[in-house]
Amino acid sequence: GENVEQHPSTLSVQEGDSAVIKCTYSDSASNYFPWYKQELGKGPQLIIDIRSNVGEKKDQRIAVTLNKTAKHFSLHITETQPEDSAVYFCAARTGRRALTFGSGTRLQVQP
Amino acid sequence: SQTIHQWPATLVQPVGSPLSLECTVEGTSNPNLYWYRQAAGRGLQLLFYSVGIGQISSEVPQNLSASRPQDRQFILSSKKLLLSDSGFYLCAWDRGRDEQFFGPGTRLTVL
Numbered sequence: 001g002e003n004v005e006q007h008p009s010t011l012s013v014q015e016g017d018s019a020v021i022k023c024t025y026s027d028s029a030s031n032y033f034p035w036y037k038q039e040l041g042k043g044p045q046l047i048i049d050i051r052s053n054v055g056e057k058k059d060q061r062i063a064v065t066l067n068k069t070a071k072h073f074s075l076h077i078t079e080t081q082p083e084d085s086a087v088y089f090c091a092a093r094t095g096r097r098a099l100t101f102g103s104g105t106r107l108q109v110q111p
Numbered sequence: 112s113q114t115i116h117q118w119p120a121t122l123v124q125p126v127g128s129p130l131s132l133e134c135t136v137e138g139t140s141n142p143n144l145y146w147y148r149q150a151a152g153r154g155l156q157l158l159f160y161s162v163g164i165g166q167i168s169s170e171v172p173q174n175l176s177a178s179r180p181q182d183r184q185f186i187l188s189s190k191k192l193l194l195s196d197s198g199f200y201l202c203a204w205d206r207g208r209d210e211q212f213f214g215p216g217t218r219l220t221v222l
Contacts, residue, residue, distance in 0.1 A: 032209055043201050043213035044155070051209075089155065096207045098145065103154040 002027040004092050006102025014110050019080050021105045023090035024072040032093040033073045035064060037086045038104075044089060048075070080109045113138035117202050117214040124221055130175075130189040132217050134202030137183065142204040144185040145211070146177055149199040161185060162207070197221045 003026040013019050025033075031052040036044035050057045050064045050073065057064050061080075066073040077084055090102040114137045124130060136142050146158040157170045159177035167177050174193055178186045185202055197220050205211040 034210065036213075041216075041218070043203075043216045046210055046212065049210065091211075093208065098143075098157060098160055099211055101155045106152075 002030060002092055002094055002097070002100040004090060004100045004102045006090050006105060008105060009103065010106045010108070012108045012110060013080050015080060015082060017080055019077045019084070019107055019109075021075045021088055021090070021107070022072060023074070023092075023102050024070075025092040025100075026071065027092070027094050028068075028071060030071075030092040030094045033064070033066060034091050034093075034099070035062075035075050036089045036091070038089065039086045077107075080107075082109050082111050085109045113204075113212065115202060115204055115212060115214040117200075117217050119217060120215065121218045122220070124192050124219065126194055126221055127191050130187070130192050130196070130219070132187040132200055132202075132219075134185040134187075134214055135183055136204045139183070139204070139206070141182060143207050144179060145203040145205075146185065146187050147201040147203065147213075149201060149216075151198070155201070159187070192221045194221050 006023045034049035035047050037047045038044040048059050048062050048064050050066050061078050063076045085108050088105045091099040093099050116135050143162050145160045147155045148158055149155055159169055161167050161179045164179050175189050200217045202214040203211050
């Protein structure tokens with residue numbers, strides 16, 4: 001089955017800096033890659049996603065890039081703010097199978 | 112629009128007691144439904160998923176069971192709770208592909 005690895009497990013940046021979280025997947029047939037943000041005590045919220053026919057997608061300060069050849073995708077957050085502090089999860093999906101999640105990255109933005 | 116509800120929000124139960132957590136989805140029909148568990152500071156562990164009424168797939172052997180008595184209702188149960196059942200339980204739904212949406216979660220503490 002699919003395996004998703006996520007790095008780093010923790011990331012601390014200064015307010016205004018950029019943050020990058022990387023994930024690799026094992027199943028070359030995976031075609032959907034979402035990113036979730038989970039704040040303390042809440043359920044994960046979908047923040048951005050990308051499909052395998054697209055190489056990059058942006059939404060204001062966040063962007064996701066996908067390299068199908070290398071089987072990795074990344075989340076980029078620019079101009080980080082304290083409210084970006086949370087745990088971020090990547091995931092991959094193959095067809096109609098259940099999502100496979102990465103292990104999560106705890107992002108802390110220092111004011 | 113679609114919404115997903117979970118209750119209770121928090122629960123403290125003694126070891127050996129039964130458990131029933133409920134999840135309902137509004138605004139869609141025939142969703143795929145999922146139960147995840149999240150230990151403190153850890154990732155998302157898929158416990159059960161259902162593609163239809165009465166159809167339950169278990170991802171890991173454990174002390175828990177799931178049922179889907181109605182199209183948009185998913186219940187997580189246990190006859191006798193263990194200390195290791197403590198955690199944050201999340202329900203989620205999707206249409207079998209692409210976006211998956213999470214509920215607010217139930218914090219379970221077994222004492």
